[in-house]
Amino acid sequence: MSASRVPATRPTTAPEDERAALAHTWRERSGSLGLLFSVDHKTIGKRYILTAVVFFLLGGLEALAMRIQLARPEGRLLNPDLYDQIFTMHGTTMMFFFAVPVMLGVGLYFVPLMVGTRNVPFPRLNAVGYWFYLAGGLLLYGCFFANRGPDAGWFAYVPLSGNQYSSGHGMDAWVQIINFTEVSALIVAGSLIVTIFKQRAPGMSLNRIPLFVWAILITMIMIVFAMPAVIFAAGSLNSDRSLGTHFFNPAEGGDVLLWQHAFWFFGHPEVYIVFLPALGIVSSILSAFSRRPIFGYTAMVLALVATAFLGFGLWVHHMFATGLPQLGQSFFTAASLMIALPTGVQIFCWIATIWGSRPRWEPPLLFVLGFFFTFLIGGLTGVMLASVPMDLQAHDTFFVVAHLHYVLIGGAVFPLIGGLFFWFPKVTGRFLGRTLGFWSFGLLFVGFNLTFFPMHELGFHGMPRRVYTYAPDRGWNGLNLAASVGAGVMGIAILLILINAIRSARHGKPAPGNPWGAETLEWATSSPPPVYNFARIPVVRSLSPLWDGPDGIGVVTGLPTDKRELLVTHPLDAVPSHREEVPGPSVNPFILSVIMSAGLIGSVFSLWWILIGAVLSVPAAFAWYWTQEAP
Amino acid sequence: MRRALVLLSPCALFAGCRYATLDRATPEGSRITDLHWFMFWLFGAVFFAVMGSLAAALMRRGGVFSPEGERRRSAAVIWGAAVSCVLLLVTLGASVWAGREVATPTGPDTLEIRVIGHQWWWEVRYPAAVAAQEFTTANEIHVPVGRAVRFLLGSDDVIHSFWAPNLNGKKDLLPGRSTTESFRVERAGTYPGRCAEFCGYQHAHMGFVVIAEPPERFDAWLAGQRRDAEEPSNETQRHGLAVFLSGPCVTCHTIRGAGAFGHRGPDLTHLASRSTIAADTLPNTTGHLAGWIVDSQRLKPGNRMPPNLIPSGDLLDLVAYLRGLR
Amino acid sequence: MTAPRTLDLDASDLPRGVLDSRSLVWWGTIVMTVTEGMVFAISVGGYFYLRTLSSAWPPTHTGPPDLTAATVNLGILLLSAIPAVWLDRAGKRQDARMVRLTLAANLVFGTAFCVVRVFEFKALHCMWNSSAYGSITWTILGLHTSNLLTSLLETLIVFVYVLVKPIEERHFLDARLDGVFWYFIVVTWIPLYVVLFLVPRIR
């Protein structure tokens, strides 16, 4: 069958003058000021990814600090105050500023390419999303470096996070930070949901959507339904702190568990918001390297949907120790076990895909195999935690810390790095160093397991999480030392990947349009893709168009080259519906974001800033609307 | 049998491993340990099965598409799903069953103890039919062997969590809500316990001990605790008491019968009967007491007791008095 | 590469910029309203959660809210649906005069509603900081108000624009979307009215 797999790259072929015209029409503002005008989904996506990587490094450095502190009993590096800030920063950074945004970025960059369109439907709004994310990050680290960082943990349980026990601006800032990230996530969700429903290449009916795109679509829908819970939670915590409301104050009819319900109703879906896109990445890599479509497409899609659906029904498994009624708890145990099934089915389908395909041993594949190994362990410990009696022992111990890193790093970071090696050629036009790739995988895999496997044991030895130190006679010393050494090894691995990326971006081996002989549309254009993505919008007739032989892909002719026009298609069968013009570069998103961010950030110090921000954003909104016309 | 499993378990790889939480001294705890090992072996098997088939998939050569192969593949996936279903149901069953077992039957003879969490120490109250017989202590909980004990948990400030790993699972102490935890200790002994929910700076040093003793010893202890504080027996101690009463101590500490009624800190009436101070942080010795009183912030940074500038002479007498509070 | 290009197709005669539910902005608006709706749903969930925990809802010293203002506002809002419908229709017909008129009407109704809203807050007999009941009630009412204000701002912008500038096709779409978002505000107010003003009267 490989015979029929002549890489079909016709969508990039078009007369020179036509391509020049497109390049002119879709160009970004040049010059350093032009950066504030960008509205191209690839630019914004790259910004999300790069910023998220920076935050990952910061979070990682915080992790190293924690590991040094815990390497020996009675550690002296950090005092309790600083340790509390650091693990809170670590969790907040990794969850809200690395894991979710990096997935948003990957989605923003690749979804339009994979569905064969030229930009997201609301490019300017999309730009606002990124600016908000950036502002949130600056606020978070501004506070931290002023030694006023939040220190109540990444889920900030009340009343500890209330102003009676966490006075000072750290927690106020944390609340606003959550608002920033949720706004940016919702904006991206809006952009991508509409992109996926309305801008798919002609012929890409529902049953021909790449699994990665399905994963992103479902994730974005989860965002729409999960974020409101944290909007509510953060809002009420904020007003409890600064307006004297009583949502969480038992004395006045409030309740401390209301926070936990609201937070985890968002918080559990959150972890799948991180996880599902990673599954999409795994599918993309596996089909490319085993050179066949993922086995059981329908089952895979249904599994994703089921996971998302069930994901909203098990938030209470984070609250077993609060002594809710037995029966209710058993329900959430059952739900948590049930979710193992769709995940399992996907794993089985991937194995069936690999079966006998003799996949090519390249770094991306290795990281996917690493994903199988580590995520499986994390998933199984998750199932252990889902059992109430078991959880009442393991809850808030390092066993949970082990679980969450096995699933987050195994389930999200390994696929992400695999994706990095997989898509780097597409984004930069150059390969990442292969040998260095093998080395960084080996080190990361060993370092990871050395760091986090002992933590299971530590949990059973009764070591609680979030302790800044421990007594020497507890029998925890050896395991902690092992974990700390492992963290160092991970650090080296990350450093290698960093160096590899920086070097290869300049001097890497040049990559053709479709270096891996993969099947989805992002490979049908040049590497890196032109600003207009495709000289001509592709038309597809199967799930893997690039494997359909020479004429596997048709093209759409007759779209104007002098206007930023998108081809809009029918949400179900993707037959062309009409053409729509989208706005081009503009500084308004930046201005509006600055004003609103100033309002939110200011509100940390005085609520009047909210009002000021609101008032100022009125003229900004006018300006925005006035300059709506595409240039 | 369980011993064997213990030895086989992966932690045998790690040196110096004391089965802190898996060696359980209560029926509740033992059920949890059983569940633990059940899951450990079941999921271990699942892990190796899945990894094995992955390895096979990678080794296997010549996977040319054929309708036959397709059919075999889907059969395999469906089988996998089916088996998983069964195993998950088994797990659910085991979990629910263990959950039932852990819920201690509490009868009329159940001993009730009220535990109130504070940043960062435990207030322990032993209710009694007669108000005069009620008393309060701190950080050290005595229970009779072989009798069901029910803890009524509450919090004075933030959320804490009551956890004695060898005895039973944890239960949160929630402000504005009351929760309970119960178990029956079968082996006399001293069992460590600690706060499991992050509660601020000294979450790391919010421990307690559960001392399970034969009923008669327990009753003796009760009787002892119910008595008012020991009278100072000599000049030094008398002066020590004076220092205590004239100092800021009284604003926070109670010493029954000595005219100190503070409530922001632990009850010191029978301080000397306790083996540790500051929530299982320091051994209860003259030296540590003195050090604690002068500058507790150095020993337990951030705790709610301020340093005290006391002339060394007074300090020694004060400590001598406190050491006398049997 | 000379095989018959069965797949190619020509887009030159496809319609440009449609004014109905096929358009991208329309879908964007839907996603936004779903999000907003979810925020309300969660808040109402919180409302009933607190209610089931409380001994007296509302607290005895507060007492149930007065109905007059809220009911008047319900009336205003229901009436305001009429110009919203006309706006929608006019937008579809691309009838500039009618669009300007109905946008104005929408602004008038909205403003009237806001004025009465002040009295609704008064009618609660409690402040946001007097009890959990007050907190959640003020929050939900506040959320609805803020939606209202943003929608009014949107309307105002479009209105001013179509007054001073030549009106193009896509402005008709924006006008219609104003109408759509207004429907959302009307529709959400009905259950919120019941929750905030009738439920507290259930003993």
Ligand code: HEA
């Ligand atoms: C990527 C993120 C991610 C993922 C995918 C998961 C997946 C799962 N998690 Fe995890 N979880 C977290 C991130 C994640 N978790 C985080 C961050 C926390 C801590 C939050 C905090 O407190 O800070 C947490 C905490 C957490 C708890 C609370 C622990 C506590 O605080 O006491 C629980 C309890 O039930 C739980 C359960 C589960 C379950 C059942 C799954 C399941 O989805 C796993 C399903 C997968 C498998 C089971 C493997 C594949 C399946 C098969 C091969 C089929 C055969 C399997 C069987 C027959 C068992 N998780």
Ligand code: HEA
């Ligand atoms: C995706 C999420 C994610 C990721 C990737 C990680 C990564 C790591 N985490 Fe994280 N962790 C969480 C999410 C994550 N964590 C969460 C949610 C919590 C709970 C927080 C809470 O309790 O509130 C937690 C808590 C947590 C704890 C428990 C703290 C406590 O309870 O007391 C520990 C302790 O060991 C830890 C360690 C680590 C380590 C060693 C890594 C390593 O993998 C890190 C590897 C990376 C590096 C080592 C950095 C590499 C950088 C360099 C080499 C320098 C280059 C720098 C420049 C060029 C500027 N984490």
Ligand code: CUA
């Ligand atoms: Cu109390 Cu932790």
Ligand SMILES: [Cu+2]
């Ligand atoms: Cu969860």
